Structures are given as C-alpha cells and as structure tokens.
Amino acid sequence: MNDVAHLAHIELYTNKFDESLDFFTRVYGLSESGHEGNSVYLRAWDDYEFHTLKLTAHETTGVGHIAYRVSSPEALERRVAAIEEMGCGIGWTDGDLGHGRAYRFRDPAGHIFEIYWDTRRYEAPPEEKPALKNIAQRFHGRGVAPRRLDHLNLLAPDVEAIRDFMTKALGSTVSEQIVLDDGTLAGCWFTVNNKTYDIAFTRDLTGVPARFHHVTYAVDQREDVLRAADIFLENDVYIETGPHKHAVQGTFFLYVYEPAGNRVEVANAGARLLLAPDWEPVIWTEAERMKGQAWGLKTIESFHTHGTPPVDKKAQA
Template sequence: MTPPLGDIAHIGHAQLFSPDLDASVAFFTDYVGLTVSGREGDTVYLRTFDDYEHHSLVLTARDRPGLGRLALRTSSEEGLHRRIKAVEAAGGSGKWVEDEPGIGRLYLTTDPDGHEHALYWESEYYRAPDELRPALKNQPQAKPNRGVGVRRLDHVNFLAADVLANAEFQERVLGARPTEQIQLNSGKIAARWLTFTDKSYDVVYTSDWTGSTGRLHHIAFATDTREEILRAADLAIDSGVFIETGPHKHAIQQTFFLYVYEPGGNRVELCNPLTRLVLAPDWPLITWTEAERAKGQAWGLKTIESFHTHGTPPVA
C-alpha cells in the first residue's frame, strides 16, 4: 500500500487548449476568479489565490479544445528520479524540458492513453505584487474580488479507451491510491478515482464511449463552501456561462458540483469536496455497480446524457 504522501506530492497545474484564447482567459479571470500571472506568445498562465506556485492553469491557443499536460510536483528530487525509473521500468519513455515560468525542469511522459504528464520538483514560491498582497502572511495572494474566487485546482478527469490500464499506470508507476470505482455487469472497470494525497481523489479515469484516446472529460476547481457553488450558478446565468448540470451532489466521492463549459469548449467543474478526506492508510477500494449508478446522483437526480458523451477534443 502506497503511503498517503508518496513521491508525488500533489497536482501542480493543468494545461487546456482553446480555439478562442481571449474568451477563455476572460472566462477564467472574470467568472472563475483566477489571476493572470504571465503571458508568452499564445500561452497565458493563471493562478488560484491559494496556490503557492506561479500558476495553476495554462491556457494555450490551439485549433481544437482539449487537455495539454497535467503537471505533478514530486515530494523531493529523489522522488522525481524514482518515478522516472518507474516509468522506464514499465516500458515507458520521456524527455526533459524547461519551458514554463517559475518551474524548473519537467520530465514529460504519457499514460497508456496518451495523456501527457509532466513530473517536476524545482518550483519557485509565488510572490504577490503589492496590489495582490494578502493581509494574512500565510496566504500567497489576496482573495479575488470578482467571480467565483476558487481556492485551488482540485482534480482532472481523463477520458480513456482503457480505464484499468491507465488507472494502473497511476498506481504502479506514479504511486497513486485508488479510492472508488465503477464496475459494469460485464466486469469492465468504467471509471476509477485515485489520490496522491489525503484528498479523496486527484485524478479520475472515465471510459470514453467513442473508444478514442487522449481526451478530456473535465478539470475541476475547489471552492471553500457549498454556498459558493450556488453563487457560481447565479453568476453563470447572469454572465451567460453555459451550465451543463448542477448544482447537485455526486454519490461517488460526495462532491457538491456545478458543471459549466468554458468558451473554448472544455468542461469545467466547480466543486466543494473540502469536507471529505481519506485519512486511513489502508482505505479499501469502494466499488459501485451498474444498478447502484442507475439510481442517479446522491439525491436521485439522473445524470444528464451529455455528461457521458461530451469530451474534448470533439470526435466526429
């Protein structure tokens, strides 16, 4: 059993591709409440107010939406090299790059589905400019006075052609712990939730109904309270943001959620999972059946059809 804190310390940041970069930046700053921390050509770096690093999200202009890299910070330089050895021992490969501000060298590799993962250790602590300096010295940045004002990047949900193979990559190669899963009547694993920390999940793999590889289901940002999810829904209808489903509560992981689409076409979840932690070092993997999932979400709401079919980049 991997200990609660292994060689991967936490999710660092995620990269999204957008065919409408300016509109996506406006969505994440004005509606979600992120702060722009840098720009380089067709790439914009943004941060949540409680992130200690330079950026939490990278937006890059592309013809089609989708996920670029997921960056994972290791708990030490030694841990980074242990994970690289594990990648290579499993038959994988990678390369070194140094192409992001505030971050040292990143080791790029992929999961079996082709999603790019960047592993790194070296990172600069964010220093807020005077206009963003917080009153409390143990907070990296003042809370935003606009939008939802999310606290952190919470998790990434990948779409995958083979959920089990990719989940086992996270477990055996990167050291994640599985916490919950969906198993179909056929025995196939349709989804699995995994964690690197004492959070109940950091990454998720969900079966891609198209059989495609390398696609994104959603990225998620955490709020302090459930009430902020309700406020996010009100802000969405006031500002023309498309709500796909919610506010509601998931049965799996018990996350209170709101799903919206950003202008580039990517699904974004605003969530409040902060009350639930997995502290047991021997936490048993919880399995949900088809019959149990057919009951819908926690309070009986049926899952909307697009939740199973929409992913980025889109397929014909």
C-alpha cells in the first residue's frame, strides 16, 4: 500500500531509569539526542530521525507506544480514515521532541501505536559529524554501537486478530508466520516496505494484554554480535540466549535483559529483502518450529514465557 514508510521509534518503560539509561548509552551504545520530562530520547549512530527509542521512567516496565512514519501528509490522512473506520482510534497528539502531530490508535492486544509525517531529522553536533555526507552520525564505537533500529516483537493473546489488524490499519505485508497443527496462528512477522520485517507478534499464553517481548537494533555483521556478547559479559549484563541463528527470518542474534528486565536484541539483519510484489507468506509448521533455531543452542524456556511488564502469577491464580 506504501502509505506507511517505516518503523520509527518505540517508547520503553523502565522502573530503574538511571540503570536503564546507563545500559542503553554506555553499554548498548545509543546516543542521547534530547530529554523532556521523565523521558530521554535515544538513537543509533545511523538513524536519520531525532530518536528511535524514547526511554521513560515509569512505575513498571514494558512498552509505552510504537510509532511509524508515513510516506506523505496525504498518506497520514488516508491511514487515519482507515483506522477510524476500524473503530480503534484514540486521537491526535501534538507529538514530542522528535516529531510533529501524531495520530494514536490501539491494536487488538492493547498496544498503543502512533503514525506521523512531520519529523525532526537528527543534526550531528561538530564532534559527531561524519566524514561521509550520506550517514547521519560518525561511528563512535561506544559499547555495542548498533547502526539502526531494526524491529520489535510484541506479545498478543490472539495473533490472528493482530494479522487482520496490521494489514488493514498499516497496509503491512505478512512475510512469515507460524501455524500450529490445530490451525492456531502462533507468530506473525510484518513489514511495510521491502525489509523482511519491522514488527513481529507472538502468542502470549498468559492471556495478559499489551505486553512487550523485545526491541532489536541492527549491526553490520555477525562479528559485531559476537563482540556484543563480550561487552555484555564485561558489564555483567544477563545474556538470555545466543548468539544463534534464527530459522524464521534467518538473522544472527543475541538476547539480553536490560537492568529493568526488558528484553533487548542485537542482530545482524542480513541482506534479505522482499522484492517480489506478489510475495506469499512463508508458513512454518509446528513440527518445524519445535526444531528451534537454525543452529546454536536449544531455545530456552524463558524466551517463550518472559515478557514485560511481568505477569502477577498470584493475581492470575
């Protein structure tokens, strides 16, 4: 449909703000581009916008909102009209430090999204100006130093409802999906451009709405993921699993928990692009998914159970 251009940013909640900020800047290697109220705006060195991560002090963890930038002012109006017709609109906001007015809406799992057109492009200060004019910022080499925001994964009790929603609200293409033997849709990967995916939804067996699985920034090559593992080790960051290679989407990856417990991924996004205009979703069966990753260690149980905010098991009992 091409009304929506790309995944723009994510707001992440933390109840350990100082520790989380230290992780994302000193260890993970994002740069601070501004702050306002109880939020700090962060970006990777080649993100063109003012920010791709809004880190907000909060009473709990998880995701505040997810933002996409549209392809034109006219596209914004078209998408708003479609979303309002679906009955899931919340309304307009004035935007924030990184962009102008935005329209907010809610997915069937309760996550809050926003779309906008007017944006603030990052302007590197003198000490961060790159030698080449076609990148946003010089490579600073601090911490993991990822290049750009790549994707995120959200949890949803009903992934099939999400599939219908994303294709109608944002015009997303389904690139890959996991279908269990009983026909249940257990996972679905979406893209609004020719990347293999910008967002994924996987089934949340807790039934709790609006939970967060992980956010991923991309590095250039596999060796950068291996280097990230050493950096996390030296800084006492809990490595949940990896480095391995995913079967679904084929990325080389490493998962860690930042200090508040939100899952963060480092991945080599690879060179796969969806160029076919008549792309048909790749369907993975339950048996194929049970094999785990393409190679590496077996996927640990927490990958399928851990999300933020954490579930109050006593309240569920």
